[in-house]
Amino acid sequence: MDLKIKGKTALITGGDSGLGIETAKFLAREGVNVVISDKDNGEKLADAVQQIEAEAKDGAKVMGVAADVSKNQAVLDLAKKIETEFGGAHIIFHSAGVTGASDDFLKLTDDDWMNTIEVDLMGAVRIARAFIPQMQKLKWGRMIMVASENAFQPYVEESPYNACKAAIVNLSKCLSRSYSKENILFNCVSPAYIETPMTDAMMEKLAKEKDISVKEAVEWFVKNKRPHIAMERRGKPEEVASVVAFLCSEHASFVNGTNVRIDGGAVESAFG
Incomplete structure (x- = not known):
């Protein structure tokens, strides 16, 4: 299927492995310029770029940029680099995240909570704040954030992660109501227990x-x-990537403010 996004530019955070790299490969095969970012600028990031380049079609360019989403200046620098190199990002797949501290609720400290919030929630806030203006200039945008089954079916030992992922779903819905008239669509995917x-x-x-x-x-x-x-x-990363790629496409032009569960049935409720 032609996703009708050839020539557009995508940023994938957490892009050097897992869901990020598989989505990057999928988009690169569709002729999308791909920028992957991750916290560390090392061999892993460079190797991921090479893997994606090997699958890129129609002249799609691939670039790796180290960026820690828990640091606002790092996100701003990332946005500036993408605007300089490609004129801005049309597509964002925000996959960067951490499990964070896991323990009995009463044993978790403020630091435990804040370390998870800084990456899993505020990382998404920073990315959205930095890249929505680029999408406004381009008059086209897709932002897909990674939530989780934990947002709907929380596990007792993972309360910081549960809360952040529930907040991601709410944030995405909020943004979808704010910018959809500018042809900028926001959605979430909620994977469960993926490789x-x-x-x-x-x-x-x-x-x-x-x-x-x-x-x-x-x-x-x-x-x-x-x-x-x-x-x-x-689940397999490519099983998530194919859904994300569809949400990035022109074929999903009326999908906005929703959450897609990719969980093999992991959430027990029919309405989560």
């Missing part, structure tokens, strides 16, 4: 705690912690 470095680290930790293999840890986690995943497996 990413974040969940890989969780499973490696669980495997050590239980003295089992990582494969066995995944199976245990699905059965005991995510029993509502009807498909009984982790």
Whole structure:
């Protein structure tokens, strides 16, 4: 399917792995210029750029820029660089995030909460604030933010993450009501238990705690912690990327202010 976005420019935060890199590859194959950003400017970011370049079509350019979304100046510098190099970003896939501190609610400190909020919530605020003006100038925009099943079905040990992801859904809805008349659309996706470095680290930790293999840890986690995943497996990053790419496209021109669950049935409620 031609997504009708060839020649546009996309920024993918958290773009050097997981959901970010798979979405970047998908868009690059559609002829979209892609800028990926992540916190660290090292071999991982450079390798991700090479992987995306290998799949780019129709002269699409690929660039990697280190940017810590918890720092406002870093986000402003990122926006300035994209405007200088490409004239601005038409598409934002905001995938950068952290699990944050996990523990009993009464054991979590202010610092635990603020560290998660600075990345997961304020990172989204900073990105939106920096790039909406570019979309206004371009008279076209798509911003897709990563929420989570946790926004609708919170897990008791992850209260900072739960709260931030619920706030992301609300923020996206708020922005969709503010700028849609300018042809700038805002939506969320809510993945659940996807094969990413974040969940890989969780499973490696669980495997050590239980003295089992990582494969066995995944199976245990699905059965005991995510029993509502009807498909009984982790999702794949490309299964999320294909939905995000559609939301970025001209074919999704009447999709605005919504949240798409990509969770294999993980959220038990029909209305979450």
